[in-house]
Amino acid sequence: MEPVLSPLDACLVLLTGWIVVGAAGMLRRGNVVFVARVLFPLGALIGVGLAVVAGWSLALPAERVTLLIGLPDLPFHLRLDPLSRTFLALLGAASAGVSIFAGGYFRKGQGTAPGVLGLQYHLFLASMGFVLLADDAYAFMVAWETMAVASYFLVTSQHGLPEIRSAGFLYLLIAHVGAIAILLSFGILQGGTWQFTFDAMRAAELSPTWAAAAFGLALFGFGAKAGLLPTHVWLPEAHPAAPSPVSALMSGVMLKTAVYGVLRVTFDLLGEPAWWWGLVPVVLGLATALFGVVFAAAQTDMKRLLAYSSIENIGVLFTGIGLAIVFHGVGMQALATLALVAVLYHAVNHAFMKSLLFLGTGAVLHATGERNLGRLGGLIHRMPWVAWLTLVGVLAISGLPPLNGFVSEWLLLQAFLFSHEVPHPFVNMLLPLGAAIVALAAALAAYVMVKFFGVVFLGQPREPGLAHAHDAGRLERLGLVWLALGCVLLGLFPAQVIDALGATTTQLIGSVPPQGASPWWMLAPLPDRQVSYAPLVLLAVIAVVLATTSVVVRRVYRRDVRRAPAWDCGFARVDARMQDTAEGFGQPIRHIFQGFFSMERELPSAFDRAPRYRVVVGDRIWRLVYEPLGGRVQRIADSLAWLQQGRISAYLTYSFVTLVTLLAVVL
Amino acid sequence: MEFAVLLATPLGGSMLLALWGHRRRAAEINVALSLVTFLAATALTARVIGEGNLLTGRDQFFIDPFNVFLVALTAFVGLTTAIFSRPYMRVEIEHGRLNAHRLRLYHSMYQLFMAMMLVALTSNNLGLLWVAMEAATLSTVLLVTLYRTPASLEAGWKYFILCGVGIAQALFGTILLYFAAEKVLGAEGVRALLWTDLAAVKGELEPTVLSLAFVFLLVGYGTKVGLAPLHNWLPDAHAEGPTPVSAVLSGLLLNVAIYAVVRCKVLVEGSLQSSLPSNMLMGFGLLSVVLAAFFLWRQRDIKRLFAYSSIEHMGIVTFAFGMGGAVANFAALLHMTVHSLTKSAIFFAVGHAAQKAGSQRMEDIRGLLAMNPTIGWGLMLGSLAILGVPPFGVFASEFLILTTAMKQQPWATPILLVALGVAFAAIFGRVQSMVYGEATGRRLPHQPALLPVFAHLALVLLLGLYIPPYLAEWYRAAARMIGGG
């Protein structure tokens, strides 16, 4: 039967619904209960609806609509195609969890009034939706910048603190610079037609050089939003500054819009990318991945840690995009599809995992008021719900089977494994080594996550105050459960997910991942290579073993369990200060990857009464790129200042000289 | 009829207020007069939309799409500024910065200024245009020096001398134009300076003379537009005058000056058949944008900051007109509109902010959002709008200008973009630190009139998302008339 609304109309209605919900909050700006307990759950419902619509219509052909608003010669064009549907589904599903959590999260506090916050929050969501729908340059830019501004306001909602202000400033500045680059890239993409609809860009013929330029600009622009090296600096500042649900959205969803942008420009608008373009994102991506995870390991603030881990995942995503471009360019369709699927899959996974983790930190933050790992610990006893649900996210993002993080990683490695077949010297030697870096990053991610979870939730509480920590509320739990469930299901049913992604890959590179004769519970993307992966079986085996062993242990040897003080090699007075701090746990990394950091240490001597150890880990790139840049501009400004020294005769001379020169020119 | 009212109201108003302006209800009268002017302007606009161009006053006055929308804009901003200045000036008096007869001067000069701008916009006679411009300058000189502080006197003096000299150049340019026209239209005095007649015969005008004339006119009126390096009066005048005056200076006077430049450019281009005038405009435009962007980095005074941003935007507009062609002109007109709306809105917010903080130095202004959310949001959103952040209208025009630049002057695009980036960093960093943070400063004795701020911003937002068809048509007609490219 034919539904009353076409999917696109439905999406429009839902996005408008978000705006309306947000606006409704302004009616009773100060009323937390109304905004948080009523509006945010509504927003979550809309999110679910969006996910359902997009997911259900995934395989349908693209449909368009042209709105009345916009520029007179360039009204807003919207288009709903498999690519946008995929990301809309991502947006809806992830934001649903975040919104429902946020409903329980926001309380009365200083900073922006709840109503305003709700408005900004839902505008943020809606603008992301429109970014995914936009089908002409103007609409896209409008949605894109609105997204940036809305998130900026959310980031700075606690603007009392100077570091939050500077974080917001840095964020918006880099976002704006990126937007300018994107605009330029569109300017090239239209290729002489001077039509700024995406259709015109698809039709436009570009010379290889210009196409490459457009790609480069787009990569830079979207990379700036995604946190690709070297424009990553805003990310670890902005994420901790924002309220946790917002960090969750920014990291989980907003970064993905950048990935969407790159995919859209590269495969849809540019059409046939040259294979060697792919090398740039591969190299940048690998560098970013390694950089991000290494820095994550050195962090002591849990949200900064997660932010850096986001940088790592972005790196992985861009590596995958690069691989896809290379394979597609040299005509290795199957592998290109594989890489692309890996990218899309990982985008979805990361949306769930990272949102889950950020929300977990949010719950901890609320319960303890602490973001510093050095003052947490042992929370698994106080807040079991949060702890166990966060554990799911931790295992997932560490890339452990049978959860979802592993699947996309597996796909990417599979793609890498055969990159030696690329028919170009050096490339075919170097690309496989990329696999090693990806593996290293993944293993390090596991390290980081063990540190994160172990220090926050395990061990003994490092502060007496933690004894009063309370578990998450009902709405918060609901949000966490939703996202954790997502992680598990995405991990257990990869074959189905990949089938669903088929429509998108067809749209982008015109081929679907072959899902040969393998049974429904098994993932076998490369039939000719007979590799396969069946998470359900793995889970089953482990479960069975677990069950049998525990039963055997219980039945056969009936021995009971005693509680006693920790043994610790017989050392009696164990206390919390003897556990590793975050710094301690990160120490091996700092030791091994010294080259990455600019560190300043403060080591205690053996004799001082109150020994204290302090280490500050700085980002070299900041000192190498950004500080000089700012200084340069300031210097230019200063050197220009003498032009205006307040002497009227000087000013008169200017106009005299101008007049005479112009006259001379004319003659 | 409407036209007579349009010019007579402010003229008569200035006389009336010159006598009455210090009494209790003077401010309300001021508002009422502006309202009448605005109504007349809208009526006139409606009529021109209906009946097309309009020649009147023995052909001395002429209304076409190009100037009628500027007339409407001027009348509108004039009205909102009058509304804004009512509480503002009252506070100034309570702070003892003004007294009754200064207020009288203010009101009367304000109306006179309005009248002169309207005359300049509508006059068909280039000589009359010049006279009106000079008169407008004189009236604003008195407004700038209203506070009689050393700084304001200095600003006023510079304003007077620089613009005076500039406008003298413009007069010589006009003379040359007349000289050239006489050759074609014959010496029967009066008609030879009528723009309509000139435009009709612009093809036959003597190129060399016109190119010389254009140089003088450009340097002359360009000084009033604030094109670098002739801009030096502008920041001083904006910073030291009362805020309503800064608002109208930025929002309206610059527009009128640009209008004059463009009118002349049309004639000269018509006769020269060369890209010389366009190149000059583009050169001046780029130079202004770049210089202003870098000067923004050194500002400590909030009004100076936004004065430089005005220079930057005038540069953009000039550049766009220089490029010429349907799209660029359209974008330039749109940019003139949104800029004057946004910038005056910003100045309103700035005025209140400065009054609260009791200082124009930016490091004294903190935590506006905490102090008075409406002012804070006004300033924040206004700045975002002026910085070309969508969905505000400034982005729409900048989008068109940039894309056209990519098409017609690719070399200029990177320069523009760098300048825009620098300006963004400079302005936004400062605005943010003023809007956010803990509140300092005292309560305002009067509830600030922020209706104008949000009215303007709403309009700008609308123009960013939806340009009504008739408005677009109107712009297009004007763009066609300006031609070039």
Add this chain to the structure above:
Amino acid sequence: MSGLAWFTQLLEVLAAISLAPLFLGWVNQCRAWLQNRRAPSLLLPYRGIRKLFHKDAVLAEGASPLFRAAPYVVFGAMVAAAAIIPSMGTGLPFTTAADAIALVGLFATARVFMSLAAMDIGTAFGTLGARREMMVGFLAEPALLIVIFVASLLSATTALPLIAERLATQAPALYPSLAFTAVAFTMVLLAENARIPVDNPATHLELTMIHEAMLLEYSARHLALMEWAAALKLFNYACIGFALFVPWGASTGEPDPAALLLSMPVLVGKLAVAGVWLALLETVSAKLRVFRAPEFLATAFMFAVLGLLVHLLLGA
């Protein structure tokens, strides 16, 4: 998949589980001989496990459910790995459940749970052990992956049984790349199974221990499971090694118990040799300082990459 196949699979798993401690005992015995000490009984590991199962479990007060669950999870993961690795037969049902990469993932899962459990009590040693374990892990994993890559480049698949099958069925040739990777693999094996030179299973000297430090708080059945899992891990690694480098002798084709039993002696033989080889290595090499471990593993990684490049260059 017939019931027979499943039965065969079960048989293999059980064989692995039961053989693992024996292999461990054998290695210890060889080591003792080589260091001319009186060798402990071959069955010592079994006795140890049995003894531990008969004891009352003592849990530290701060222990969370995670601490109690970990041993089962680790053990389960290892068993799953054993089910997947073609120790005796290649055509078994579970072998399709995961390829070599997934196998690495399984080991990682076990490692992560062990480390988390170690951090759970919040003692100095536990966290120290966890930290070092994770460090060794993230250095060893890429090396292992590259090793597997080289093998899978030779056999154009990452499914371990297929690798074994294809390598076994190809005309026996000398692969220089495999030679390099074999070295790398051995080093990884040593590191991953807490053997000298990276760790010392026999020591409880606080400052040097890694694996033992994590188990300090465990007792009774939990400890037993952990020990058993460790033995199983060693066994698994050995079997991976066989599959990659000496794939001959495993039963191929349709799974049936008889073939499996036939291939059992071959496996035992390989294990015996491997045990001697391991013991020899551990005897001749000295325990490294913890911060030499990265260099050790970096060397392993280097070997693996060399193998890869050699393969890409020579196609062999």
Add this chain to the structure above:
Amino acid sequence: MNFTSLDLQLLNTCAALLLLVSFAMLSQRRIVSLVNLLALQGTLLCAATLLLAWRTGQHHLYLSAALTLALKVVGLPWLLHRLIRRLEVYWDTEPLINMPGAMLVGLVTVVFAFGLAQPIAELASTATRNAIGIAVAVILLAFITMITRRKAMSQVVGFLSMENGLFFGAMSATYGMPMVVELGVALDVLVAVLVLGIFFFQIREQFDSLDLHHLESLREDQ
């Protein structure tokens, strides 16, 4: 219209004298005599206008001559003299460029102006076409005068002499502008000077001097 050579000679003499006066202003340091020179310039202008009016018989030229007389010969100088007396500013301080330098620049400017005027002059049908160059020169010289002076008062004088130059230019190129414009211009000039008068007093009471170096506080380079 029929010009005898005598008229032309007279006109050209006026023009030459105008130029001379401009140079004199450029070098003059006493404000009082500066104003007198301004008056003299006005007179010459008036004379030239009358001559033209008489010869060409264009009546509106009589009017503008009258305007000139009223405004530039009598009105403004008188006003300025009063101001000078009221404000006691008789001397300008040392100009920014010393006399010889100023002269040199002036000469170059004159050459430039003449060169500039050539093409216009060729097109002009008026008898006075050769004077256009002079007009331009006067304007530019006045410009330099304004640049080099340090007292507000003398700057204003420079400004007014620039107006004279413009006027002369208009006359010699086109026998004057349309009446509307001329009236407007005259009005503006008058108002301007009145405004300036007010200004002087304000500046004076603020800084108790008309020295421009007081007016250099609004600047970027600090």
